[in-house]
Amino acid sequence: MWVDSHCHLNYDYSPKSAEDLVREALDEGVSHLMTIGTDLKSLADVVAISEKFSNVHHTVGVHPHDASLMTDDDLIQLRHAASHSKCRAIGEIGLDTYYEHSPLDIQLTRLKQQLELALECQLPVVIHSRDAESHLLNELRDYSKRLSPQQVPGVIHCFTGTQAFGQACLNLGFYISFSGILTFKNAHDLRESAKVFPLDRILVETDSPYLAPVPFRGKKCEPRMVKQTGLYLAELRGMDADEVARVTTENAKRVFRI
Numbered sequence: 001m002w003v004d005s006h007c008h009l010n011y012d013y014s015p016k017s018a019e020d021l022v023r024e025a026l027d028e029g030v031s032h033l034m035t036i037g038t039d040l041k042s043l044a045d046v047v048a049i050s051e052k053f054s055n056v057h058h059t060v061g062v063h064p065h066d067a068s069l070m071t072d073d074d075l076i077q078l079r080h081a082a083s084h085s086k087c088r089a090i091g092e093i094g095l096d097t098y099y100e101h102s103p104l105d106i107q108l109t110r111l112k113q114q115l116e117l118a119l120e121c122q123l124p125v126v127i128h129s130r131d132a133e134s135h136l137l138n139e140l141r142d143y144s145k146r147l148s149p150q151q152v153p154g155v156i157h158c159f160t161g162t163q164a165f166g167q168a169c170l171n172l173g174f175y176i177s178f179s180g181i182l183t184f185k186n187a188h189d190l191r192e193s194a195k196v197f198p199l200d201r202i203l204v205e206t207d208s209p210y211l212a213p214v215p216f217r218g219k220k221c222e223p224r225m226v227k228q229t230g231l232y233l234a235e236l237r238g239m240d241a242d243e244v245a246r247v248t249t250e251n252a253k254r255v256f257r258i
Contacts (some may be wrong), residue, residue: 001031002245003179003228003252006092006117006126006157006205009035009056010045013209013220018049020210022056025223031055031249032258033223034205036092036126036157038063040074043081050086057256059089059126068102068109082121089100089154090254091126092119095139097156100129108135115143118154124255125154127174133165152255163193170201175255178204180213180221183232194236199244203252205228 004025010017016024025033034051037046037060049056050058060081062070082090095107102110113129114200118125125143144153159166166176176197181187194202204226206212212221213228234244252258 001029001249002204002227002230003032003034003249004030004206004208004223005034005155005203005252005256006036006179007033007208007223008038008222009033009049010042010137011209013222016222018052021223022053024238025226026055028224030223030226032252033056034059034088034252034256037061037081038092039066039069043077045203047084047086048082050084057088057258058084059091060084060087060089060091061093061114061126062110063092064094064096064107064111064128065099065101067107070110075117078114078197079117079121081246082117082123086258087123089124089126090121090208091154092116092128092157093125094128095132095136096128096130097135099163104132104135108139111139115139119143119146122151122238124152127154127156128158129156129161129165133161137168138163140172140174144174147173155203155255157205158211159193160190163189163196166193166197170197175201175203175251177205178229178233179205179207180211180216180229181216182229182236184217191236194233198238199239199247200223200251202233202248204233
């Protein structure tokens with residue numbers, strides 16, 4: 001069985017419904033799904049989907065793209081939302097200077113506040129990272145120092161960073177999650193990282209509806225397709241697919257306390 005450790009079930013998959021996506025994923029051997037919060041306006045929809053399915057859990061957080069829209073009152077709402085029985089992490093949070101829809105200084109402020117919330121709630125974080133490795137690593141180091149020894153810091157989702165950044169995150173206790181990008185023909189450096197990072201710290205995800213893996217390129221990505229990324233990871237590492245499925249599933253369950 002596989003776990004889709006990062007998907008967005010509240011997005012538009014017309015004509016398919018969330019019920020279709022969860023059922024079809026299970027048919028493909030995907031036992032659990034993490035549907036990810038990115039803002040407060042869609043939070044109710046994310047929570048409703050999580051509550052509807054026993055094998056779906058969720059996260060709460062404000063994406064760095066929306067950092068400039070976030071208010072201090074929103075932190076109060078996030079704190080309340082984090083207490084939900086099926087909330088398993090604070091995220092998707094992080095830094096993004098590729099698009100920089102929000103200024104970096106504001107992204108940093110809101111990231112610090114949400115990392116603080118994760119510490120307060122004793123929840124792991126789901127980190128978005130794009131073109132901001134040095135800034136982000138500084139924040140993750142400070143955050144990790146304040147964790148208790150038994151706490152899992154979180155996961156670097158949809159990893160596309162440098163191998164050095166990934167290793168630094170692993171050294172801090174983070175897990176690394178690979179998406180369908182791993183199967184893209186121009187992802188040579190990413191594949192090299194996937195070969196050497198320890199399997200007991202790797203997750204797989206779809207980030208659906210984005211980034212459909214080969215052979216589904218050009219189609220809307222769905223949670224069932226995480227299996228394809230997992231099979232590709234197994235082939236890349238020269239390992240039995242059942243073993244990769246078992247270990248990555250155990251990893252996801254450990255991170256998200258499923």
